[in-house]
Amino acid sequence: MTKKQTAAESGENTLQKNKHKAPKRVHSNFSGYVYNTFILTIIATSVVFGLKRRNYVDCEKANNYVRASSYTVGSLIQFQDNTSGAKNWEWDFGDGSPTINRAQALHKFEKAGQYTVTLTINGNCISEHFLNITGDGPPIDSTYMPVFDLPKSVQIGQSVKFKDKTTHARSWQWRFGDGSEINATVREPSHVYTSPGIKTVSLMVNHDPNYITTKKIVVIPKKEIRKKMEVPIKLKPVDHYLTVTHRGPMDEIRDEIPLAPPREEPEGPKLAPAITDEEFEQMLFQIANRRKTKEDLFDQLCGNFDIPVVKNDKELITFSELCKDIKGRKIKINALNIHRNDLRCITGVTIFYRKKLF
Numbered sequence: 267m268t269k270k271q272t273a274a275e276s277g278e279n280t281l282q283k284n285k286h287k288a289p290k291r292v293h294s295n296f297s298g299y300v301y302n303t304f305i306l307t308i309i310a311t312s313v314v315f316g317l318k319r320r321n322y323v324d325c326e327k328a329n330n331y332v333r334a335s336s337y338t339v340g341s342l343i344q345f346q347d348n349t350s351g352a353k354n355w356e357w358d359f360g361d362g363s364p365t366i367n368r369a370q371a372l373h374k375f376e377k378a379g380q381y382t383v384t385l386t387i388n389g390n391c392i393s394e395h396f397l398n399i400t401g402d403g404p405p406i407d408s409t410y411m412p413v414f415d416l417p418k419s420v421q422i423g424q425s426v427k428f429k430d431k432t433t434h435a436r437s438w439q440w441r442f443g444d445g446s447e448i449n450a451t452v453r454e455p456s457h458v459y460t461s462p463g464i465k466t467v468s469l470m471v472n473h474d475p476n477y478i479t480t481k482k483i484v485v486i487p488k489k490e491i492r493k494k495m496e497v498p499i500k501l502k503p504v505d506h507y508l509t510v511t512h513r514g515p516m517d518e519i520r521d522e523i524p525l526a527p528p529r530e531e532p533e534g535p536k537l538a539p540a541i542t543d544e545e546f547e548q549m550l551f552q553i554a555n556r557r558k559t560k561e562d563l564f565d566q567l568c569g570n571f572d573i574p575v576v577k578n579d580k581e582l583i584t585f586s587e588l589c590k591d592i593k594g595r596k597i598k599i600n601a602l603n604i605h606r607n608d609l610r611c612i613t614g615v616t617i618f619y620r621k622k623l624f
Contacts, residue, residue, distance in 0.1 A: 597622065
């Protein structure tokens with residue numbers, strides 16, 4: 267065998283060995299850690315995008331407003347947001363007071379000035395309201411104070427006419443004292459009483475609880491029933507007797523009837539009876555237990571049962587609706603805030619409560 271043959275065979279053997287060798291593995295720098303991190307990043311980004319999409323509000327379609335009878339120091343101002351899709355709110359009143367995180371809010375400014383009220387909805391939409399608060403307090407104009415005429419007494423079944431003389435009155439809310447609801451909304455209403463007693467007539471004009479006047483009227487039955495009892499008292503050993511007449515049940519009502527019309531004195535603003543937040547809360551419990559009614563707070567509300575009530579940050583209802591909702595139910599009050607005007611009239615309530623099942 268020649269050297270060339272030997273070399274050829276050696277080359278063939280080497281070639282055969284190389285054919286049976288496994289290919290070398292290519293190592294990648296894209297490890298499992300990097301892959302997992304990439305997947306987690308995609309998931310987190312999707313979650314954040316979904317949450318932002320869920321809380322997204324088109325600011326151009328934001329729907330909120332501010333409402334008040336007057337923009338003066340101490341006046342109660344109502345703030346309301348009705349934006350579709352809104353779930354979180356933050357009202358900043360620009361006067362250093364704490365922010366309020368609900369759709370409805372009631373607020374009073376303590377100093378005159380210009381304020382920028384900012385509402386942030388769902389954390390990404392901002393609405394601004396510019397308010398000019400004037401004066402040292404809610405102005406009480408005596409020319410707006412209700413002035414009306416009524417007789418001092420009337421019989422059951424007899425129609426009595428009330429006449430308003432208020433100079434600048436544009437609307438009227440009459441309550442004639444035999445119910446809690448508004449009985450008439452015209453300037454000169456008529457009414458017929460069906461039960462005897464001393465009735466309190468109230469008139470509020472222009473839907474403003476700062477301007478309300480109350481007067482009394484005595485309702486007398488058609489036939490007065492009096493019980494008399496004659497008691498013989500022996501004064502001497504002769505037949506002399508003294509007849510004693512006992513006061514009947516209608517004498518107290520008759521005492522209220524003046525013999526002559528009293529001189530009309532100009533009526534100024536009257537302060538409502540003072541009541542603390544704790545006492546008001548106890549009254550609500552008694553209304554829930556049917557021991558009291560909303561009429562027991564007539565004077566503190568200055569006759570207005572339709573004051574705004576912010577209920578659990580979700581609803582804006584009237585005080586009448588609140589009493590109807592809790593009547594006959596066991597309730598737990600978590601927070602209560604009462605708003606008053608300079609006449610101590612309660613003009614608004616913010617309440618957090620829940621009704622117990624048992």
